[in-house]
Each structure stands twice: as structure tokens, then as C-alpha cells.
Amino acid sequence: MSENALKRQNFNVTPDEEAELLRLREVLGASSIKDAILRATRTLLVLAREVKEGRRIYAVDETGEKTRLLLPDVEASMSSGWRFLAERPQSAYRQLFVKGRRLRASTVWSDMIVNKQTATEAADDWDLPMDAIDEIIRYCEANRELIATEARNERAEMEAAGIAISGRSGGKS
Amino acid sequence: MAGLDGSNDRDVLVAAVRTGRALLTRNGLDFKAIHAEGIVHCGILIVNEDRDPSKNMSFDDITRAISNLESSGWDISGQVVSLNDWQFDSIEGR
Numbered sequence: 001m002s003e004n005a006l007k008r009q010n011f012n013v014t015p016d017e018e019a020e021l022l023r024l025r026e027v028l029g030a031s032s033i034k035d036a037i038l039r040a041t042r043t044l045l046v047l048a049r050e051v052k053e054g055r056r057i058y059a060v061d062e063t064g065e066k067t068r069l070l071l072p073d074v075e076a077s078m079s080s081g082w083r084f085l086a087e088r089p090q091s092a093y094r095q096l097f098v099k100g101r102r103l104r105a106s107t108v109w110s111d112m113i114v115n116k117q118t119a120t121e122a123a124d125d126w127d128l129p130m131d132a133i134d135e136i137i138r139y140c141e142a143n144r145e146l147i148a149t150e151a152r153n154e155r156a157e158m159e160a161a162g163i164a165i166s167g168r169s170g171g172k173s
Numbered sequence: 174m175a176g177l178d179g180s181n182d183r184d185v186l187v188a189a190v191r192t193g194r195a196l197l198t199r200n201g202l203d204f205k206a207i208h209a210e211g212i213v214h215c216g217i218l219i220v221n222e223d224r225d226p227s228k229n230m231s232f233d234d235i236t237r238a239i240s241n242l243e244s245s246g247w248d249i250s251g252q253v254v255s256l257n258d259w260q261f262d263s264i265e266g267r
Contacts, residue, residue: 090181092202102182107199110226148224154202155221158255161205165221165255 049089055100084132085139095146096139098132106147108133109140183207190214195249197239197256208253216249218242221257234260 013021021033030036047057058066085096085105096105103126112122112133119133128136140147158165180188182203189196195216198204204217218239223229230238238259242249245259 090203091200092206093200102185102200102203104200106222106226110222110229111232113226114229114231147222147226151222151224157202158205158219158221161209161253163205163219163253163255164258 082135082139084128084135093150095143095150098126098128098136105136105139106150108136109147112137183212186212186214186217197235201253201255205253214251216251217253218249219253219255221255230257230260237262 021036024030024040025033025036028036028039030039050057057069059069060066082096084099086099087094088097088102091097093104097103098105098108108122108126108128111117111125112119117125119130119137122128123130123133126133155165182200186196186204186207190213193215195218196204196214197218197220199220199222201219201221204219208214208217220230220235235256238256241259241261242254242256
């Protein structure tokens with residue numbers, strides 16, 4: 001990397017904070033405090049991504065017993081107001097998914113509409129609590145435009161890739 | 174696929190390949206992207222959504238489309254197929 005691309009980061013630390021940074025450097029076996037901070041940052045980003053996708057972090061001891069690791073700093077910043085729904089960063093879809101699953105909220109919602117399912121039937125079908133179904137309906141009704149736009153984009157991308165999506169069931173699609 | 178709920182999409186496709194199964198998904202874009210990486214698979218069947226949710230495929234439509242696809246005898250190995258294109262009333266109607 002050229003010298004011009006380098007940027008200086010200046011910040012003051014208290015003696016306690018400096019001690020923490022030195023401890024971090026020692027624990028990680030890092031060559032410098034900068035290296036320690038960068039390593040810690042990367043680790044935290046991995047954990048944050050997992051939490052953002054609705055997963056929980058556990059430590060497992062040699063007997064297989066699991067202890068949940070609470071990450072309040074990370075978990076508080078990830079709160080979107082939705083209890084059962086979360087973004088799925090590695091997905092091409094921006095709409096929310098059911099936390100910890102590859103299930104888009106709109107899939108549950110549109111299945112209910114098309115198959116004339118009750119909330120109870122949908123909850124049984126997808127193995128979700130009733131509160132999650134209520135939240136999915138609220139989310140989808142509040143985000144109809146996003147869901148419609150993503151459906152349109154999905155079709156356009158499929159057709160651009162040469163995948164036929166005409167739909168032939170008497171006027172559908 | 175049972176036991177793979179929290180897994181990433183690539184792992185799910187790999188599990189399908191390992192068991193010799195085609196994969197059915199509602200998240201077409203995500204699996205199209207994995208297919209584009211060149212993974213050898215037994216077929217990816219996609220249910221595409223309509224911008225009007227009332228026009229989406231019902232469970233019966235999906236079942237009929239899979240049946241039509243099977244009846245066609247088309248080898249879907251390595252293919253990405255939209256089931257929306259196979260939901261006609263019978264194979265003769267295609």
C-alpha cells in the first residue's frame with residue numbers, strides 16, 4: 001500500500017484503557033496495539049454478523065455443556081424493533097427473514113394469502129409461534145413496496161440469466 | 174432439509190448434492206448466485222414471487238409443477254428451473 005493511502009488515526013486513552021489495550025495485545029499475541037485492535041475488530045464483526053442473522057453465540061466445554069455468551073454491546077446495536085425478523089446480509093434480498101432461518105417474511109405472508117391459510121395454520125406449517133406470524137403480517141403489510149420491488153427484480157434477473165418464468169396457470173403471473 | 178435451518182445456502186446445496194437430491198427454494202436469487210459459481214448439483218427448482226402476492230404459486234401449483242417437470246423426463250441436473258414455468262394443467266398442455 002502506498003504511503004498516500006495510509007490514514008492516521010489519533011485518539012487519546014486513559015491509563016485504564018491503555019492497560020486494557022496492552023492486555024488485549026498480550027492475549028492475542030499481537031505484534032502491536034494496532035494489530036490487536038484490528039484482530040479484535042475482525043472477530044467482533046464476525047460475531048456481530050451472526051447476531052444480526054438471529055443466531056446466538058455459545059461456548060461449549062469439554063463435556064459438551066453449552067453456555068450462552070451474551071454480547072450486550074453487539075445485541076443492543078442490532079435491535080431493529082422486530083423480535084422475530086432480521087436482515088440476512090449474505091442474501092441478495094433486502095427484506096427481512098425469520099431470525100436464524102433462510103425463510104423470508106414475504107414467503108410466509110404470500111403463502112397465507114394464496115393458500116387462504118389462517119395464522120394458526122401458517123404457524124403450524126412453518127413451526128413458528130403465533131407472535132412471529134403476527135409480526136410477519138405487520139412487517140409485510142408495512143413493506144409491500146419493497147417486497148413488490150424485490151419480486152420484480154428477481155424476475156428480471158432470472159430472465160436475464162435465461163431462466164424462463166412465464167407462468168402458465170390460467171392468467172396467473 | 175431437516176437439520177439445516179441455520180445453515181448457509183451453500184451448505185444446504187452441498188447437502189442436497191451429497192444425498193442426490195434436487196433443491197427447492199423460494200430464495201431464487203441467492204441460489205442462482207451459488208449456481209453461477211460452478212457448483213455441480215442435481216438441479217435447483219425455484220418458486221419465483223410475483224409483485225402481487227395473490228398471484229404467487231399455491232401449494233397445489235407447486236405440486237403440479239413438480240409433477241409436470243417429472244413427467245417431462247427432462248434431466249434437471251446442473252440446471253436452474255423456475256417452477257412458475259411448469260404450473261400448467263397437464264404435461265399435454267405444454
